[in-house]
Amino acid sequence: MKPESAVVSITVNGTPHRLEADTRRTLVDLLREDLGLTGTKIGCGQGTCGACTVHVDGVRVLACLLLAVTVEGGQVLTIEGLGTPDGGLHELQQAFIDRDALQCGFCTPGQIMSGLGCIGEGRANTAEEIRESMSGNLCRCAAYPGIVAAIADVAEGQGA
Amino acid sequence: MRPFEYARPSDLAQALAAAGPDTVFIAGGTTVVDLMRLDVLAPRRLVGLGDVAELRRTELDGDPVRLGAGVTMAEAAALPLVRERYPALAAAIDLAASAQIRNVATLGGNLLQKTRCPYFRDASSPCGRRRPGDACSALTGHLEQRAVLGASPHCVAPYPGDMAVALVALEASVEAATAAKVVTVQVADLFREPGDAPHKETVLGDGDIITAVLLPAPRGTSAFVKLRDRASFAFAAASAAVSLELDHDRVVAARIALGGVATRPWRSSEAESAVSGERLTPERAFAAGEAAFEAVARTHENRRGIALGARAVTAALLACRGG
Numbered sequence: 265m266k267p268e269s270a271v272v273s274i275t276v277n278g279t280p281h282r283l284e285a286d287t288r289r290t291l292v293d294l295l296r297e298d299l300g301l302t303g304t305k306i307g308c309g310q311g312t313c314g315a316c317t318v319h320v321d322g323v324r325v326l327a328c329l330l331l332a333v334t335v336e337g338g339q340v341l342t343i344e345g346l347g348t349p350d351g352g353l354h355e356l357q358q359a360f361i362d363r364d365a366l367q368c369g370f371c372t373p374g375q376i377m378s379g380l381g382c383i384g385e386g387r388a389n390t391a392e393e394i395r396e397s398m399s400g401n402l403c404r405c406a407a408y409p410g411i412v413a414a415i416a417d418v419a420e421g422q423g424a
Numbered sequence: 425m426r427p428f429e430y431a432r433p434s435d436l437a438q439a440l441a442a443a444g445p446d447t448v449f450i451a452g453g454t455t456v457v458d459l460m461r462l463d464v465l466a467p468r469r470l471v472g473l474g475d476v477a478e479l480r481r482t483e484l485d486g487d488p489v490r491l492g493a494g495v496t497m498a499e500a501a502a503l504p505l506v507r508e509r510y511p512a513l514a515a516a517i518d519l520a521a522s523a524q525i526r527n528v529a530t531l532g533g534n535l536l537q538k539t540r541c542p543y544f545r546d547a548s549s550p551c552g553r554r555r556p557g558d559a560c561s562a563l564t565g566h567l568e569q570r571a572v573l574g575a576s577p578h579c580v581a582p583y584p585g586d587m588a589v590a591l592v593a594l595e596a597s598v599e600a601a602t603a604a605k606v607v608t609v610q611v612a613d614l615f616r617e618p619g620d621a622p623h624k625e626t627v628l629g630d631g632d633i634i635t636a637v638l639l640p641a642p643r644g645t646s647a648f649v650k651l652r653d654r655a656s657f658a659f660a661a662a663s664a665a666v667s668l669e670l671d672h673d674r675v676v677a678a679r680i681a682l683g684g685v686a687t688r689p690w691r692s693s694e695a696e697s698a699v700s701g702e703r704l705t706p707e708r709a710f711a712a713g714e715a716a717f718e719a720v721a722r723t724h725e726n727r728r729g730i731a732l733g734a735r736a737v738t739a740a741l742l743a744c745r746g747g
């Protein structure tokens with residue numbers, strides 16, 4: 265069977281796109297290869313590491329386990345969509361720096377997108393709750409204490 | 425991944441009509457995309473269920489309570505009704521996979537997820553569950569977690585899901601649409617033991633669509649306990665769900681199901697008999713866990729599964745009496 269393609273309409277970080285994509289294209293490949301948004305990483309490609317975490321329609325999801333065709337009409341937010349228009353950092357990005365929440369940085373975009381979901385879901389009330397809610401994001405450098413602290417800082421600041 | 429055409433039916437009738445040979449339904453896709461990438465699933469046509477409104481139909485004030493099969497795990501676990509009246513179900517979902525996966529994975533997809541057996545997931549290994557007629561590679565190979573209950577010489581892989589275990593203890597059903605009619609099947613009867621045809625995983629036909637999970641009014645209290653190799657985000661080494669009617673500390677009726685240690689969600693009448701009519705003491709709860717495996721000959725290989733499964737039952741029973 266020869267490759268099949270489909271038209272996918274999708275809004276990424278506020279910008280609408282309409283592209284012709286192979287039906288096999290995953291969301292993470294569409295972001296990285298077709299749109300050049302390489303902030304979203306691919307670790308395992310199997311749903312176990314969380315490096316590919318983005319938001320679709322307001323919730324955190326794994327872009328490696330989503331086919332682009334199934335996200336038709338969706339609103340996608342990636343790490344590139346955070347921060348202020350003049351290039352300033354989002355408060356959770358700043359908190360990651362302040363708390364030394366990274367070493368190599370490979371897992372960081374996924375950690376931050378997942379951390380935002382954790383805070384938004386109201387699951388950042390205690391360190392234990394944050395660890396449980398963030399268990400889908402692995403860090404080979406084991407920056408976990410800093411990650412938990414950064415998320416707790418932002419959640420507290422927001423009165424969560 | 426092999427090329428495939430993608431269909432996106434907008435209602436149930438179209439979705440049923442789109443089924444056919446070499447067709448796979450996709451809901452959240454967290455099992456399907458994973459397995460397509462491994463060439464374990466290689467459909468010519470993928471049918472997306474995301475636009476089928478019937479699968480979102482949820483009725484919380486009905487008896488039974490109806491949860492649409494297309495509702496996500498996160499949405500279901502967030503319902504106050506589920507948390508308050510069906511604690512075993514809420515816990516089974518909370519303890520399954522990760523927050524990101526629960527945000528897209530659906531109730532129907534969760535029930536029908538595929539085994540984690542490494543030979544099933546390796547498209548080049550013989551596996552009778554993946555390819556009818558193949559010998560089972562795990563029998564002679566290395567499979568750490570073998571099913572203690574319900575295994576056959578043709579397949580020894582445990583059913584991996586958590587939710588179905590809770591649903592069996594809650595005596596829930598699924599509603600499914602076939603091309604001809606709508607049927608209701610108890611979750612306890614949905615899954616087949618492998619026998620000599622491990623590829624026949626459920627009693628449903630290939631093109632049938634699960635439309636809803638139906639929860640009868642809860643009787644008594646319920647609890648779900650999951651034992652894992654690490655503190656979180658792992659499949660069950662063993663799990664147990666219990667739904668219990670108590671009169672003070674005496675058990676009036678018990679419904680007990682096990683996961684992680686059986687080829688399908690496993691209801692244990694032996695464990696239930698061991699506590700029915702008795703005072704629920706720690707010793708009695710322990711005996712019930714042991715009873716679940718009384719028919720199994722102990723070997724070096726199944727010792728761990730038996731110990732974990734028995735302790736999961738004990739812990740779930742004691743959780744029901746609030747300790």
Ligand SMILES: Cc1cc2nc3c(=O)[nH]c(=O)nc-3n(C[C@H](O)[C@H](O)[C@H](O)COP(=O)(O)OP(=O)(O)OC[C@H]3O[C@@H](n4cnc5c(N)ncnc54)[C@H](O)[C@@H]3O)c2cc1C
Pocket residue numbers: 310311312448449450451452453454455456457458473479493494519520521522525528529530531532533534535536537538584585586587632633634635657658659660
């Ligand atoms: C890293 C990882 C960890 C996980 N850990 C756990 C865990 O700890 N516990 C646990 O229980 N699960 C776990 N899972 C499994 C996960 O919960 C399932 O993949 C998910 O629930 C499947 O739902 P889905 O909607 O994504 O299904 P899909 O992938 O879309 O479909 C799964 C199967 O169901 C069929 N299907 C889907 N909907 C219907 C329907 N309405 N009618 C008929 N057929 C249908 C599909 O054709 C396919 O065969 C894990 C998964 C991953 C990737």
Ligand code: SF4
Pocket residue numbers: 539541542543544550551552553554559560561562563578579580581622
């Ligand atoms: S145990 Fe079952 S799933 Fe695993 S290789 Fe054998 S037949 Fe396949």
Ligand code: FES
Pocket residue numbers: 305306307308309310311312313314315316317326327328329
């Ligand atoms: S790359 Fe998606 S979870 Fe690892």
Ligand code: FES
Pocket residue numbers: 365366367368369370371372402403404405406407
């Ligand atoms: S900072 Fe290196 S993997 Fe997390």
